[in-house]
Amino acid sequence: MSNSTKTVITCGLLTDDEHFRCQIEQLFNETDILSLLEVHQSPLEADMSKTIKTLDVLFIDVDLPYISGFDWFESLRTEQLCVFISDDASHAVKAFDYNSIDFFLKPLTMKKFYKSVLKIRERYRATYFSKSQRKQRTSLFIRSDNRIYKINYDDILYIESQNNYIQIVTQDNKYSTLMKLKDVQQVLPKSDFIKIQKSFIINMNYVTAIEGNSVIINNVLINISRSLKKDVIDSFTQGHLM
CATH class of the missing domain: 2.40.50.1020 (LytTr DNA-binding domain)
Known part of the structure; x- marks a missing residue:
């Protein structure tokens, strides 16, 4: 299906926080705009995925063992949309340095998640419209x-x-x-x-x-x-x- 007709935004989650994983999976079940296709508990596990770079949006926990979520995302060398997650509010400024759509401060509420879903949808539309235009330019x-x-x-x-x-x-x-x-x-x-x-x-x-x-x-x-x-x-x- 082409990006112009695509209605569901595909997502991946990287977190070793089991409680947060269960919480956000429940929130994903409440929306038909986003689809959570991949869940990984470690950067190594995510790196082994052959489809991680094909997903539209990555939700990344900053507080990972051995490597920060920021460093892992940078290592992907990708232009994918992203949302960073942490229980430390001081990470928010750095998150937006990576052009993050949003920053989730744990614990996450349904209200905050829904607002973020709308942001993601708008950024997704703008991003893929821009890419479509770029392909036509010479x-x-x-x-x-x-x-x-x-x-x-x-x-x-x-x-x-x-x-x-x-x-x-x-x-x-x-x-x-x-x-x-x-x-x-x-x-x-x-x-x-x-x-x-x-x-x-x-x-x-x-x-x-x-x-x-x-x-x-x-x-x-x-x-x-x-x-x-x-x-x-x-x-x-x-x-x-x-």
């Missing part, structure tokens, strides 16, 4: 040197962050504009573009080789972050490296 518009330029995605070789500016490098030109790298990354098609370090996004279609810890694009060597190297290679080879 170019972006930027302001540079007192002009507005249309740049086709297919023409972009790579994008470099330079403090509060980015430089977009195409086959024929370079454009500097006031924008953050993370903002331009949101509008680029993920099938073609990948972030290889904190300052560079590259168009994978123009990579001619990977040499050591660098990619080569148009005879330019760009370093790959050590922490991202495996993800970068997997993106190119799709797991079929000979």
Whole structure:
């Protein structure tokens, strides 16, 4: 079923708190907007799931053994929607640093849960509408040197962050504009573009080789972050490296 016709938002829960798990499962049973498809008691168990990244929303307990819920979610390298859970209110600020839809302070009430369900539904609709629009776009518009330029995605070789500016490098030109790298990354098609370090996004279609810890694009060597190297290679080879 396509996202445009989907009526149930699929969810996963990660918590080692048995009492809270029972409580929230009962609350899920009271709504037909959300469907709780996966429940995991540890990060290791969740990591073994082959479908965890296909779920629409993840409910994550911050207070996990060995690793915090924040660190586990960051390790997923996913754009999934999330809600963080804790019995410590001081975690709320950090939760929203991760663009969390909501923060659940234990114990959870039905009123709070229902308000969150409505927030999730609205964010879900906005997120998937945005993704649908993004798939249809083939170019972006930027302001540079007192002009507005249309740049086709297919023409972009790579994008470099330079403090509060980015430089977009195409086959024929370079454009500097006031924008953050993370903002331009949101509008680029993920099938073609990948972030290889904190300052560079590259168009994978123009990579001619990977040499050591660098990619080569148009005879330019760009370093790959050590922490991202495996993800970068997997993106190119799709797991079929000979």
